[in-house]
Amino acid sequence: MVDGMTPAPRDGVINEHRFAIPGLDITPLPPAFRVSLRAGPDDVGALSQALDVGLPVAPKSSAIGKSGRQALWLGPDEWLIIDAEADPMIDLEKAKAVHSAVDISHRNVALAISGRRARATLEAGCPQDLAERAFPVAACSRTVLGKIEVVLLREGPERFRLECWRSFADYAWTFLSEAALAARP
Amino acid sequence: MLLIACPYCGEERPELEFRHAGEAHVARPDPIAEIDDAAFEAFFFLRDNPKGLIWERWRHVHGCGRFFNAVRDTVSDRFITTYKAGEVRREVVRDDEGGYQLKGEER
Amino acid sequence: MSGAMRIAGKGRLVPARRVGFTFDGQAMQALCGDTLASALLANGVHLTGRSFKYHRPRGILSAGPEEPNALLDVSRGGNTHTPNVRAPVQEVFDGLVARSQNRWPSLTFDLGAINNFLSPLFPAGFYYKTFMWPKAAWTRFYEPVIRAAAGLGVAPKEPDPDRYANRYIHCDVLVIGAGLAGLLAAQAAAEAGADVILCDEQPAVGGALWHEIDTRIDGEEGFEWAQATAQALSGRDNVRVLTRTTAFSYQAQNMVALVERVSEHVAAPARDQPRERLWQVRAKQVIVATGAIERPMVFSGNDRPGVLLASAARTYLNHFGVAVGANVGVYTANDSAYAAAFDLADAGINILAIIDFRDEVNEGLRELAAQRGIDVLCGHCVTGTAGSLRISGMRARPRSGGPERKWKIDALITSSGWTPSVHLYSQSRGKVVWDAATQRFLPGPPVQDMVTIGACNGTDEAAALADEAMAAGKAAARLARAAHDGASSDTPSQSRPDLTVQTSRAGALLGAGSREVLKGGKAFVDFQNDVTAKDIELAVREGMRSIEHIKRFTTTGMATDQGKTSNLHGLAIAAEMLDRPIPEVGLTTFRHPYTPVSFGALVNHGRGPLFDPTRRTAMHLAHEQQGAEFEDVGQWKRPWYYPQAGEDMAAAVNRECRTVREVAGLFDASTLGKIEVVGPDAAKFLDLVYTNGWDKLSPGRCKYGIMLREDGFIFDDGVVGRIANDRFHVTTTTGGAPRVLHHMEDYLQTEYPDLRVWLTSTTDQWAVIAVQGPKARDIIAPFVEGIDISAEAMPHMSVREGQVCGVAARLFRVSFTGETGFEVNVPADYGKSVWDMLWTRARALGACCYGTETMHVLRAEKGYIIVGQDTDGTVTPGDAGLGWAVAKKKTDFVGIRGLKRPDLVADGRKQLVGLHSRDGRTVLEEGAQIVADPHQSVPMTMIGHVTSAYWSENCGGPIALALVENGRQRIGETLYVPMAEEVLAVEVTETVFFDRAGERING
Structure with a gap:
């Protein structure tokens, strides 16, 4: 690159959006490192060590490491690794175990949905049972919201993290803000 | 909307997360390049369309992403069982009340 | 006084709470809590509309959702209105505007009523017989006239301004109907610890207790007990009570759809308040307590305004304080x-x-x-x-x-007995059973995890009903909890409330159709579709034997009320005529929905921007800033062309096409599907899903790949770059991304599960900027770090990782234009700023931005196919001239056997060729058919069709691609394209129109 040229700055897709009504906040979450990690059952241990977070093996569950790195079970050989600070790709490069790590930091966009009406808002478009009994704190799942695919992680009794593909973020935002107005807890 | 038990997720999930993927246990011949026209026809074109039990594939496409097998009654839409891809075909028998039971697990 | 027929001291409404409404322009008073029906009756109005076929005056028949007659057009006075609203269901609010329907010029003087006197012309099935000649007149004359004369309300023409909501919800026990049985069942289930939803279609719970004032429960009047019980239930954490909520569809596996009327009764709904909410309930157990519906008597002149169901008269009196x-x-x-x-x-x-x-x-x-x-x-x-x-x-x-x-x-007031509401049971696929003793159809055994209780189950006696309801509630809770706790626990037993009941709901199916009674005059069976007892008799005389045929011939039970008050009469008359028992004549199946449901509720949030997701690339804003026109490609918005001041589409596309070949152009290629294939067996896997070989491709190199279905036809294509030994970057067509990934996952998971390779969609990870043209290298050079982009170091079909504009990038040397080309892949959040930086320099060098239209023209000039445009699912690689991309030595790939099928190797297949318009100026029409001899008789033998056709500024004339029988053998021949106005002569050519030697791509 030509000397003195400033590198290209980073944009987001919905990072300026805000939505708050009594009982509900929808907030775009800041960029994060994300890796789609795939591996067979025999390599879970080695990869957990490399990542410093125990990869969950139970369906619909997630784990969080000491540094705050999150590992979400999405399928029997698939995890979504999220880290706000450090790039998990670097740690995975050192891992000897056979695996596939693909950087999807920019593929996904995340939203936090929190408040008394959070569950009702999500249930406007998500057909899964989101009662705490069926979807407790730390539960996560790939599922649908209206007409798009999303990943849902329950971070608290009334707080969810929703991840979707970048080009569906507009839809997710519009859906949630529309559904929120009619949501009855 | 059906409720489908994903054998990988270990629970029933709404049909919206799934995609139907055709008849199950249709083995791709090996080596496929050598088979004659009749064998290719049977493999690629001919499918069952029974009234009653059907062995079919589904994919939990908006869930864990896995393909799996299911036995469904096309009359009642009731799933008799679902099981992982690659497992042997599950046999089903009729019970006294006209329902279905997995073979070997009859009451 | 809110109406002359209001009786002081009767009913439960508060006399001081008045609201005003209008009916056919006349202002009237009602009380808060009135339905439109009770308010009209209070004002002495029985006549509410004209009937469907004969335009006979009709009035209010019922006090519930079964109402067949009193259908009105309701609005808030604005532009929008709702037709066919059942007067006993619509609650009156201040400012409601109601209009009668199917009358002209007025309700009391209706010209259409002449149909009543012409009725001998319109017996059952008249449209099958009366208007058969001349044939053409049916569509041009008879049908439009009949349609205009018949029918009920008029659909609004304006878009629906209301908001609708959806809610998916799960519960242990869903109780449908909040009469005595439903309330007791819900209470029992709730006390046993179950999560309960209790819904009722009326504005308040109570069911028959609305009119049965002689029922006393625990010393209280039944209706008051019901309200107190519902209130106590609502106060519990584990119970949700939904009134104004109709369960209208019982589907497989205990999925029940409810529609809640959220603001239909509110004078001024809040802006955000939905009009209706759809509840998609998944219940572990369902308790159906839907009660029974009273039937009118069938007799001559039974449809006059002022003839009502006995229970309706009771409801109007006891609840609304109105005398009928x-x-x-x-x-x-x-x-x-x-x-x-x-x-x-x-x-x-x-x-x-x-x-x-x-x-x-x-x-x-x-x-x-x-x-x-x-x-x-x-x-x-x-x-x-x-x-x-x-x-x-x-x-x-x-x-x-x-x-x-x-x-x-x-x-x-009339009553011929009560019909158990078995609609939802029937929808759940249960088979109703005829009970000869009580002359009614009752639910048979349940086929889902459900139970029917109370009047809909034929349980008439109050104590038995209460016992049945409480037992059902308790059992449902136990079964549901066993399903999620894996264990059941006993709960303290509830004691039955003290009940006194006078009203008996038992009743026989008598008086339906004794023929001696029905002589002379019209005795209506189905009020809404104007079907008389004679029509049913006629159907039987004409040879109909099954109720399914009688129903279709007479249309009885086929109106929007689905024959809630009429089905059994129709059946009884037919059975009597046929001298066969009722169950042998059969009962028709009850269809979803139980009562009419608005499209708004079914579509709910999926309107406007939420109808279908709109996907925009990371550079969308840049395209907007540059004035692009956009094209919908699947869900994507793609720049179509970038008109400059004064340019139309053709001028813009011609300029873009010329500029790319003379200088260069920037193109947003982000929508191409991208799949990362990673693992030690990645190459082996690609060998199986593509026709060509991948083993020998070195890291840093790219290859064009074709994917087939097993039948040998082209499924998708794209360029694949090898990033590392165990990592490939696969691209797919824009529309093909999800199905290609699904197809690849299918083979990987079910045919080759032992391969150690994984697939990850990266479509949205990368923003892709194609820089194409002689100056492409010049444009990107200053921004690239860590990659030698010289022609020698980075030839056509190669890929490198490095930095572009200071951002980690994958740089591809590929071309879909035939020019020197690069595709800059950067993480999506950098797409816009990298585009802006490249564009600043590109513009200075005289380059342009180009859209999908120019992309299409440029690739056609080079004979590059677009899968789905030049192929249609019946085209093999050989047909498309891509036989070179099919490996000859591989022993397996998807489609290898299909390609050997007799038809696929036979002579006479359609092959892709170019077409040159002989007149040198006419652009052919895509899809136009091609013939060899334009003088042959019609129908002509068509030997192919045009797949792509454009004006090519660079070739100075029209170009086209076509699939033509034995096309490659016909190069040089003249063929013909017959169009409506003229027959165009075309010469068959090679598919490459520009730079046949292919030198420019390597510049």
Whole structure:
């Protein structure tokens, strides 16, 4: 690159959006490192060590490491690794175990949905049972919201993290803000 | 909307997360390049369309992403069982009340 | 006074809470809590509309959702309105505007009523017979006239401005219907710890307790007990009580759809308040407590305004405080009508006579009638009524014959018994069973995890009903909890409330269609579709034997009310005619939805921007800033062309095409599907899903790949770059991304599960900027770090990782234009800023931005196919001229056997060729058919069709691609494209029109 040229700055897709009504906040979450990690059952241990977070093996569950790195079970050989600070790709490069790590930091966009009406808002478009009994704190799942695919992680009794593909973020935002107005807890 | 038990997720999930993927246990011949026209026809074109039990594939496409097998009654839409891809075909028998039971697990 | 017919001291509404509404322009007063029906009756209005076929005056029949007659057009006075609203369901609010329907010029004087006198012309099935000649007149004349004359309301033309909501919800126990049975069941289930949803279609719980004031529960009036019980239930964490909520569809695996009328009754709904909410409930157990619906009697003139169901008259009196008339006749085959007669008499209304179809009635009832001075005529039948816009008299005589007596009346209440509401049970795929003893269809065994209780289950006696309901609630809770706890626990047993009930709902299916009664005049069975008893008889005479045929011939039960008050009468008349038992004639299946549901509720959030997701690339804003016109490609918005001041589309595309080949152009290629294939067996896997070989491709190199279906036809194509030994970057067509990934996952998971390779979609990870043209390298050079982009170091079909504009990038040297080309892949959040930086320099060098139209022209100039445009699912690589991309030595890939099928190797296949318009100026039409001889007789033998056709500025003329039988052997031949105006002569050419030597790509 030509000397003195400033590198290209980073944009987001919905990072300026805000939505708050009594009982509900929808907030775009800041960029994060994300890796789609795939591996067979025999390599879970080695990869957990490399990542410093125990990869969950139970369906619909997630784990969080000491540094705050999150590992979400999405399928029997698939995890979504999220880290706000450090790039998990670097740690995975050192891992000897056979695996596939693909950087999807920019593929996904995340939203936090929190408040008394959070569950009702999500249930406007998500057909899964989101009662705490069926979807407790730390539960996560790939599922649908209206007409798009999303990943849902329950971070608290009334707080969810929703991840979707970048080009569906507009839809997710519009859906949630529309559904929120009619949501009855 | 059906409720489908994903054998990988270990629970029933709404049909919206799934995609139907055709008849199950249709083995791709090996080596496929050598088979004659009749064998290719049977493999690629001919499918069952029974009234009653059907062995079919589904994919939990908006869930864990896995393909799996299911036995469904096309009359009642009731799933008799679902099981992982690659497992042997599950046999089903009729019970006294006209329902279905997995073979070997009859009451 | 809110209406002359309101009786002081009667009913549960508060006299001080008045609201105003209008009916056909006339201002009227109502009370808060009135339905449109009760408000009209309070104002002495019975006539609410004209009937569907004969335009006969019709009034309010019922007090519930089964109403067939009183359908009105309702609005808030603005532009939008809702047709066919059932008056007993719509609650009155201040400012409501109601209009009658199917009349012209006015409700009281309706020209269409001539149909009533012409009725001999319109017997059942008339449209199959009467209007058969001349044939052409059916579509041009008869049908439009019949359609205009018949029918009910008029659909609004404006877009629906209302908001609708959806909610998916799971519960242990769903109780449908909040009458006595439903309330007790919900209470029992809730006390046993289950998560309960209790829904009822009425604005308040209670069901039959709305009118049965003689029911006392635990010392309280039944209705009051119901409200208190519902309130206590609502206060629990584990119960949700939904009123104004109709369960309309019972689907597989206990999925029940409810629609809640959220603001239909509100004078000024908040802006954000939805009009309706769809609840998609998944219940572990369902308790159906939907009650029973009263049937009218069938007799000549039974449709006059002022003829009502007995229970409806009771509801209007006991709940709304409204008298349906001052002088009321009663016609019944059932005990329950006596209760209505007594309530009316006790409220000071004159009951002229009770005409009882049955030969005997129990002494108790006789005595109660005598106490009130009411004549009871057993073994009698009503033979006719008088009046036009309102009933004014009735005639009756002994059934066995004898003199006729006449009465002057202004209302007639009737009852021939109660039909258990088995609709939802039937929707759940249960089979109803005929109960000969009580002459009714009852639910058979459940086929889902559900139970029916109360009146809909034929349980009439109050104590038995209460026991049944409480047991059902408890059992459902136990079963549901066992399903999620894996264990069941016993809960303290609830004691049955103390019940006193007078009303009996048992009743036989009598008086439906004794033919001696039905002579002369019209005796209506189906009010909404104007089907008379004679129509049913006619159907039988014409040879219909099954109720399914009779129904279709006469349309009985096929109106929007689905025959809630009429089906059994139709069946009984047919059975009598056929002299066969009712169950043999059969009962029609109950269809979803139970009552009409608005499209708005079904579509709910999926409107406007939420109808279908709109996907935009990371550079979308840049395209907007540059004035691009956009094209929809699947869900994506893609720049189509970038018009400059004064340019139309053709001018812009011509300029873009020229500029790319002369200088260079920037193109947003982000929408191409991208899949990362990673793992030690990645190359092996690609060998199986692509026709060509991947083993020998070195890291840093790219290859064009074709993917087939197993039948040998082209499925998708794209360029694949090898990033590392175990990592490939696969691209797919824009529309093909999800299905290609699904196809690859299918083979990987089910055919080759032992391969150590994984697939990850990266479509949205990368923003892709194609820089194409002689100056492409010049444009990107200053921004690239860590990659030698010289022609020698980075030839066509290569890929490198490095930095572009200071951002980690994958740089591809690929071309879909035939020019020197690069595709810059950067993480999506950098797409816009990298585009802006590249564009600043590109513009300075004289380059342009180009859109999908120019991309299409440029690739066609080079003969590059677009899968799905130049192929249609029946094209092989050989047909498309891509035989070179099929590996000859591989022993397996998807489609290898399909390609050997006899038809795929036969002579005469359609092959992709170019076409040159002989006139040098006419652009062919895509899809146009091609013939060899334009003079042959029609229908001509078509030997192919045009797949792509453009004006090529760079070639100075029109170009086209076409699939033509044996096309490659025909190069040089003249073929013809017959169009509407002229026949165009075309010459068959090679598919490459520009730079046939292919040198520019390597620049």
